[in-house]
Amino acid sequence: MQDQKRFYVTTPIYYGNGVPHVGHFYTSQIANIIHLSQKILGSDSRFTTGIDENSQKAVIEAETAGLDIMDYLDEMAYKHREVWDFFNFDYTDFIRTTEQRHHSLVQEVLQHCFDKWDIYQGVYEGMYCVWCEAFKKDDDLVFLNKTSWETFPITPKVVESDNLIKVCPDHLKTPDTIKEKNYFFKLSKYQTWIQEFYESHPEFVIPDHRFNEVRAFVERGLEDFSISRETNTFWIPLPFDNSQVTYVWFDALFNYYTSCRYSPQNTSILNSFPLEEKEATDYWSQFVDESHMWPADLHIVGKDIIRFHAIFWPAMLASYFGLGEEGSDWVIHFKTSDREKLPKQILTWGFFTIDGQKISKSLWNVIEPVEYSKEYSKELLTLYILSAFPIGNDGDYDRQDAVLMYNAKLANNLGNLVNRVVVLSLKLDSESLFCEKDRSKYLVTDTEIRKAQEYYQNYNLKWVLDLCFENLDGLNKYADETEPWKLIKEDQEKATESLYALAEWLRQIGLLLYPFFPEKMLEMFEKLWLKGYQEILDWGWLDELIHKQEEFYITEKWEALFQRIDIS
Numbered sequence: 001m002q003d004q005k006r007f008y009v010t011t012p013i014y015y016g017n018g019v020p021h022v023g024h025f026y027t028s029q030i031a032n033i034i035h036l037s038q039k040i041l042g043s044d045s046r047f048t049t050g051i052d053e054n055s056q057k058a059v060i061e062a063e064t065a066g067l068d069i070m071d072y073l074d075e076m077a078y079k080h081r082e083v084w085d086f087f088n089f090d091y092t093d094f095i096r097t098t099e100q101r102h103h104s105l106v107q108e109v110l111q112h113c114f115d116k117w118d119i120y121q122g123v124y125e126g127m128y129c130v131w132c133e134a135f136k137k138d139d140d141l142v143f144l145n146k147t148s149w150e151t152f153p154i155t156p157k158v159v160e161s162d163n164l165i166k167v168c169p170d171h172l173k174t175p176d177t178i179k180e181k182n183y184f185f186k187l188s189k190y191q192t193w194i195q196e197f198y199e200s201h202p203e204f205v206i207p208d209h210r211f212n213e214v215r216a217f218v219e220r221g222l223e224d225f226s227i228s229r230e231t232n233t234f235w236i237p238l239p240f241d242n243s244q245v246t247y248v249w250f251d252a253l254f255n256y257y258t259s260c261r262y263s264p265q266n267t268s269i270l271n272s273f274p275l276e277e278k279e280a281t282d283y284w285s286q287f288v289d290e291s292h293m294w295p296a297d298l299h300i301v302g303k304d305i306i307r308f309h310a311i312f313w314p315a316m317l318a319s320y321f322g323l324g325e326e327g328s329d330w331v332i333h334f335k336t337s338d339r340e341k342l343p344k345q346i347l348t349w350g351f352f353t354i355d356g357q358k359i360s361k362s363l364w365n366v367i368e369p370v371e372y373s374k375e376y377s378k379e380l381l382t383l384y385i386l387s388a389f390p391i392g393n394d395g396d397y398d399r400q401d402a403v404l405m406y407n408a409k410l411a412n413n414l415g416n417l418v419n420r421v422v423v424l425s426l427k428l429d430s431e432s433l434f435c436e437k438d439r440s441k442y443l444v445t446d447t448e449i450r451k452a453q454e455y456y457q458n459y460n461l462k463w464v465l466d467l468c469f470e471n472l473d474g475l476n477k478y479a480d481e482t483e484p485w486k487l488i489k490e491d492q493e494k495a496t497e498s499l500y501a502l503a504e505w506l507r508q509i510g511l512l513l514y515p516f517f518p519e520k521m522l523e524m525f526e527k528l529w530l531k532g533y534q535e536i537l538d539w540g541w542l543d544e545l546i547h548k549q550e551e552f553y554i555t556e557k558w559e560a561l562f563q564r565i566d567i568s
């Protein structure tokens, strides 16, 4: 038997100092859709997510809440999982960076990089934004006018004053100025290696315009960066100097690898939550080594953290895995086999605003994905977020537009039609819905099926949706032309022909839409009396299923698949 293709997709691990909002939901939903699409297309797919706990802001928030840091983080981790479980995300692992498995791996990495002189001691003097958990330079900041709350770029002409302060553009807060003993990672050593890697792998970051930004940054010259902090006590201690702890990114990025090296035996372990740190032997027996799943096929990240993923991360991996080759010029060069240890691709999305405004708690426009879905529908959120703008671009979430789109596409075009097929089929004389007529006229064409599969493989999720909804338009047109509601009284054979065509067509579209709306599509299959579809899809048999010819035994009228939302 041919080896099953393996696939590994990750979301960033979200900071554990707040509950996920719609921006986080967006990433996790993209990852889940890609994971499910890979599964149904036959890959052995793994999907990881989790929380980034070793951060100063979590410590600050816990103190503010008057809680012990671990109690606070346990609660946050629980809340994050509650959100993802509400959406039924099919994650393979939920990693917490306070876990022993992760500490152990990060310490192994640090020691290894230190032993090969890629980590050295120095003094860091400069700015640090706790809220970004990142070191800052003047170029990274903006001026904030404290009276008008306007921000503008820093130029030599304008000077700092009482009213005009330099702040981080994302958090509008003044970074801390620090001077302390730190350890540094020799990023500069990998300058040529990274550039050669990028040149030979133009597919590494998508979309292209984001890769161009990364390249331009690298061309300006890479500087070594600090990987430790002196003042914090909570994070992972450096194995070679206990007075220092690891700086967040060196720790956080390795979560992607920890999760493979120490992969949960099965997902039920995640339910005995938080993971019990039992006696050493017991603890480690909860995991299996799945390092063969490395490298990740896809990291999904926001544009704000692309530099960490596209520059720091490959260099850190190069150091850990001993990639590259020293040339006669003493410079490290990229070698073809290095590719096998590096993530295949990074998919970057833009930021979106809500009703034209930046997402902000003070503007009351934060969409809490669970609350919002309970009020409207899960599918509305997914549909709009993935069809309003292509992944990679900045976009706007227009709440009114979202409801209109849901009503038109899901409630009307899809839901109504399913309902009609069910209700009319119950009026047929025959027990089942089946017809031998030529199917090629009305089904999703083979070319379209291939296209949809290709879009999934290239992560063009919006195009899959567009293709499916164009087909649904065609389907509704076919229904209007053949008028099965009239035929049912006049000509049962013709009515059967029309209804059968509609049911088969809906079945195929349902299969293609499954990764987006798994629960609703299974409900639709159920209504059409199609059994065992989830298992068959989990086995990766989309292709077989989509070309199959089904016979429908529709026996009852059900509740509408999608309730219309009253816009008023």
Ligand code: MSP
Residues within 6 Å of the ligand: 011, 012, 013, 014, 015, 023, 024, 026, 027, 052, 252, 253, 254, 255, 301, 302, 303, 304, 305, 350, 351, 352, 353, 359
């Ligand atoms: N903990 C780091 C990631 C470490 S990964 C090794 C982190 N966490 S975060 O919680 O701040 O952000 C996670 C992701 O959510 C980021 O990629 C960020 O881009 C994304 N988003 C936060 N707000 C967003 C929007 N308004 N719109 C789209 N995505 C946004 O960074």
